Amino acid sequence: MAISFQTKPAKTNASSAELLKSRKTTRRRLGPGKAIPYGLAIGPALLLVAWVALSAAGLLDEQTLPAPWTIIETAIDLVDDGRLQSNLLTSLQRAAISLVLGVAIGVVLALVSGLSRIGESLVDGPVQIKRAIPTLALIPLFIVWFGIGESMKVIVITTSVLIPVYINTHAQLRSVDNRYVELAETVGLSRWQFVRLIALPGALPGFFTGLRMAVTISWLALVVVEQVNATSGIGYLMTQARTYGQIDIIVVGLVVYALFGLVGDVLVRRVERRALSWRQTLGG
Template identity: 55%
Template sequence: MTTTDVPTATAPTTTEPRPAPAEKSRRDQRIRRRTLAPGKRLPASRLIGPALFLALWAAASAAGQLDPGAIPAPWTVLRTTGQLWSAGTLPTDVLTSLERAAYGFALGLSAGVLLALTAGLSRVGEALIDGTVQLNRAIPTLGLIPLFILWLGIGETFKIAIIAIVVYIPIYLNLHAALSGIDHRFVELAEVQGLSRLRFIREIVVPGALPGFFVGLRLGVTGSWLSLVVLEQINATSGLGYMMFQAQNYGRTDIILVGLLIYGVFGLASDSAVRLFERRVLSWRRTLSN
């Protein structure tokens, strides 16, 4: 009598399918590639540097490492700011400076965009405009102040004109470079698709030139504040620059620091506003910043 082995029933085991070597290699490569990015943006990251600077300034002042006559402590500057605000002089100076910067920036922005579009979209426009702008860029803008005083007088007009020149140059340069850098294959594609001139500008030129435009816009905003510091010390009766010039005559370094800090806050706030607007407008781009 022969016995045969009876197979015993075993519970089925489920095993996850192992990824193919090629798929696993691609996944590992993607993981390694992600580590090259800067990482997630820190909240309020642009305030960390200024906050650290203020902390070091306060610590050095408290430890007696800074001469109070040359560099007053932060609490001294803050107290002086409150006194000037209560006296009513600081609000007037701030509003005057904002008005001058706004007028000059608006004129410079309009001129920069108009000239860049004309020179970037037309060979004739480029021949007539680009060389002149490059020549203007090579001339120190603040060196034009004596000439503009003779032309426009010593009032508000020449101040706004100088601010406009300081603003329009970086906007023109960056926007013109962005227009010139648009890939010619997009132009050929637009011609094949039969796009009109208006659709070509709206769908090809504008999206391609916006990144360069925002770079020039940020430089123009900063330039308006930098030029304002100098211009408000020339035959002015109000403004932050005038306030700082008067404080220099009386040796009030605390008032000078008040003006410098306000300029810095305005510059940082305007640059952050432009950055925020840029991220909203260019949300379709995938870059290291977003």
């Protein structure tokens, strides 16, 4: 009996070890895996390679899409005569001012609506109405109200930018764990302390999602407003090129918009990773 008593645990331990070993060998990775260095550049690089290859093979008509080397030559000419820098600076100023205003207004409205039922009743409805109305549909009305000057362009971009910031920040505020709210009430935090220590940190993931969308939308809205009675900006340069059939200049403008949109998104992602380094998500 003593011998059999000693051999049974040994068999059990052996079978357990084999089971654990089999589980380790058959384990599947379900996540996306480790981040690829400079992974965001792979897609655009492949598009550029395809563009170069198709142009070199003569499969792309120059009147439809000029070759990359033609675009580079055109960009150099625009830089030499100063047109690209001056119009680019104007576009950057419009986008930056509108982005700052839109983000600030969106965050304030999200706090008012997310932290108060009365605020939600007053704010959420009008924002949802604006969300359903395309920016293009508002331009004629804004021209009547504000004219065709710089203020109209900034207002159009600002109203477009604040929507994603508001929507995502408001949604994240409403998803803050109620236990933190009860804890804040228990320890006697003031309204401002609650907002600073609990509401704003809890809303950061949604805010950064909205900010990434806002950066892209600011450039999309900029493309639209700069082609409406503008006298400067990349969009104005593209409109003038369209009048004279200069497709290469139009493509230069599109490349500039794409590059700044991509760079803006990358910068926001880096800030997001630093600010939310405590989160463990599929994104890393």
